[in-house]
Amino acid sequence: MNNPNPVIPLFDLNYGSEEEEAVLRVLRSKWLTMGPETEALEHEFAEYFKVKHAIAVSSCTTALHLANLAVGVKQGNEVICPSLTFVATSNSILYANGTPVFADVVSLDDWTISPAEIESKISSRTTAIIVMHYGGFACQMDEIIEIAKRYKIPVIEDAAHAPGSFYKDRLLGAIGDISCFSFFSNKNISTGEGGILCTNNDEYAKYIKKIRSHGMTSATLDRHLGHAYSYDVTDLGYNYRVDEIHAALARCQLKKLSTGNERRRLAAIRYKDALSKIDKIKIPFGNYCFLANYHIFPILLDKSIDRHGLMVFLRNKGIQTSIHYPPVQMFSYYRENYKTTMLPITEEIGRREVTLPMFPTITDGQICFISENIMEFFQK
Ligand SMILES: Cc1ncc(COP(=O)(O)O)c(C=O)c1O
DSSP states (O other): OOOSSOSBOSOOOOOOHHHHHHHHHHHHHTOOBSSHHHHHHHHHHHHHHTOSEEEEESOHHHHHHHHHHHTTOOTTOEEEEESSSOTHHHHHHHHTTOEEEEEOBSOSSOOSBOHHHHHHHOOTTEEEEEEEOGGGOOOOHHHHHHHHHHHTOOEEEEOTTOTTOEETTEETTSSSSEEEEEOBTTSSSOOBSOEEEEESOHHHHHHHHHHTBTTBSSOHHHHHTTSOSOOOBOSOOOBOOOBHHHHHHHHHHHHHHHHHHHHHHHHHHHHHHHHTTOTTEEOSOTTOOSOOOOSSEEEEEOTTSOHHHHHHHHHHTTBOOBOSOOOGGGSHHHHHHSOOOOOHHHHHHHHHEEEEOOOTTOOHHHHHHHHHHHHHHHHO
8 A cells, every 4th residue: 555655755854943034034025036145145155166156046947948058059959968867957958949969877886977978979069068967976077078178068067966066176066167056845955946057157157147037137136226227138038037035045055065965975874884785786886986965865776676566665664765767868758759869778777776765864763764674675
């Protein structure tokens, strides 16, 4: 029988009185969109990630759309991206009328986009490369940036999973030409909806700031404060603005990011200890040598294991699990509308992956309960 209320959810919020006070502060200020909270968030984010510009928007999906537009993706262009990702990564290319070209991941251990695959898919139509730091584990950025520089192609980091993770001594999201973060409920910075772009490129920043709000040359707040009296519309823009409540929540969550990530790292150690006894489970990124934020905790089941059976078994014990990800190129919409190629490693992972609960407030007791139940399933 299905248990509708998981005892241990896949993700749980790390919220407290700070978030409640932040929302009240905004309500009492009576300024609800793109005001001082947004400005403060952008300033604090840029400082944290050591980038020149941080531009807050309504989601990572809209951030990715703006990033594609900023680097010039249009009809007839190709953008190389992973298929082992959330569909928003490649949808953002389609919004800009570009064509996604999917590249396989490195191996059954390293689930990030393969530099060799990227290079093999570059054509005269390639306008950008989007990388995605799966689970908060860095893509092979030195190799990718070297290829991108050689072919003069900009790199967009889909950093939805990545806040607070490192590649060598550099924070993810501060390496490519533009990066896009998500503040969706289950992310390491969690506000419900929301996102932010980072870039060191002044031209990209100027353009993105304009088109996130209808291509207008001044903002409502500027006019309210008397800094501007009218505006022109110089580009086709969108309403991709963030509101003050989400910006205020993101500021609180940014302050909790490093302690939250530290707690996730400890939880990952506990999981690894407990699950290492099961030889039919492999934990990816076994050779990862940088600091990761453990956005999710994925495992790879042996080919012989009935994944659906395991997920149902855990669900009935009150443990929520998920799959990251069904490969994008295998979705009906993509199969019916776009040329797809075989991506053997991505497809293999797509068939055998299960994601276990992971969040900053997960307890040792919960990890023990999850691991014991997994062991019980394997002993059956
Ligand atoms: C890898 C990746 N990219 C993009 C997104 C889209 O983020 P948002 O929900 O903020 O639009 C997500 C969200 O789950 C994601 O996991």
